[in-house]
Amino acid sequence: MKVHIVHAHSEGDSFVNAMKTVIADQFAADGHEVSLSDLYAKGFNPVASPADFGDRRDPGRLVYTLEQRHNYQGGTLAADIVAELEPVLAADMLVFTFPIYWFGAPAILKGWFDRVLLSGVCYGGKRVYGQGGLAGKRSFAAMSLGGRHDMFGERGLHGELVQGMMRHLFQGTLGYVGTTVLDPFIGFNVPYISLEARTALLEELRRTVADIDRRPVLPVPDLNRFDDRFAPLPENAA
Numbered sequence: 001m002k003v004h005i006v007h008a009h010s011e012g013d014s015f016v017n018a019m020k021t022v023i024a025d026q027f028a029a030d031g032h033e034v035s036l037s038d039l040y041a042k043g044f045n046p047v048a049s050p051a052d053f054g055d056r057r058d059p060g061r062l063v064y065t066l067e068q069r070h071n072y073q074g075g076t077l078a079a080d081i082v083a084e085l086e087p088v089l090a091a092d093m094l095v096f097t098f099p100i101y102w103f104g105a106p107a108i109l110k111g112w113f114d115r116v117l118l119s120g121v122c123y124g125g126k127r128v129y130g131q132g133g134l135a136g137k138r139s140f141a142a143m144s145l146g147g148r149h150d151m152f153g154e155r156g157l158h159g160e161l162v163q164g165m166m167r168h169l170f171q172g173t174l175g176y177v178g179t180t181v182l183d184p185f186i187g188f189n190v191p192y193i194s195l196e197a198r199t200a201l202l203e204e205l206r207r208t209v210a211d212i213d214r215r216p217v218l219p220v221p222d223l224n225r226f227d228d229r230f231a232p233l234p235e236n237a238a
């Protein structure tokens with residue numbers, strides 16, 4: 001299969017970079033075709049702005065999503081967006097490697113989602129969740145964070161991590177555009193743990209990638225429970 005990695009860390013000696021390398025190497029060793037978008041290395045511009053559009057359906061008022069559709073169809077999108085989108089559309093598996101910043105993705109990756117996951121292509125109208133534009137692809141994230149494992153979960157200080165703190169990413173972005181979202185790999189407490197503990201985490205990640213077909217899938221809303229305007233069907237409304 002084709003695996004496309006979107007990597008968001010500036011430092012070559014970081015744990016996140018080591019995770020990216022482990023993932024790329026294991027997928028390649030297993031015979032998959034791996035491509036990489038290293039956002040810091042290429043100086044990716046994460047700021048969604050009118051400069052993204054070479055033509056305007058409405059020069060007077062910018063509605064970003066509508067201009068995404070118009071400019072994609074007209075071939076007038078900014079070249080860097082088109083260059084990022086192509087490997088996404090070609091991939092069977094999308095991988096994201098990043099450190100958690102403020103309960104979310106770093107700005108450079110957040111901006112990549114904003115600019116690259118185009119309305120009209122990756123989602124739009126009723127083409128969301130199981131019917132999203134990227135349905136049929138899988139997505140997998142490997143993230144690091146400073147917090148310890150016991151700070152998360154139902155009774156943890158920060159609450160549930162994957163479907164709580166990061167729901168905006170796993171449901172609201174990767175699930176919304178239709179990918180089958182695999183349970184992410186999480187490196188807890190990374191800045192504070194020993195080299196041995198980091199090495200053990202990377203080995204666990206390597207085994208996770210080698211066994212990726214058995215990785216659990218995160219839930220997304222079932223469209224069958226909603227009407228054609230996405231209002232809950234009567235039997236589900238209570």
Ligand SMILES: Cc1cc2nc3c(=O)[nH]c(=O)nc-3n(C[C@H](O)[C@H](O)[C@H](O)COP(=O)(O)O)c2cc1C
Pocket residue numbers: 009014015016017098099100101102103104143144145146147148190191
């Ligand atoms: C701006 C910023 C925000 C951060 N926000 C969080 C956070 O919300 N939760 C957390 O556990 N760690 C947070 N961290 C810690 C990083 O996630 C951690 O340092 C990083 O994952 C370590 O990986 P690295 O060594 O590869 O950079 C933050 C760090 C920075 C710089």
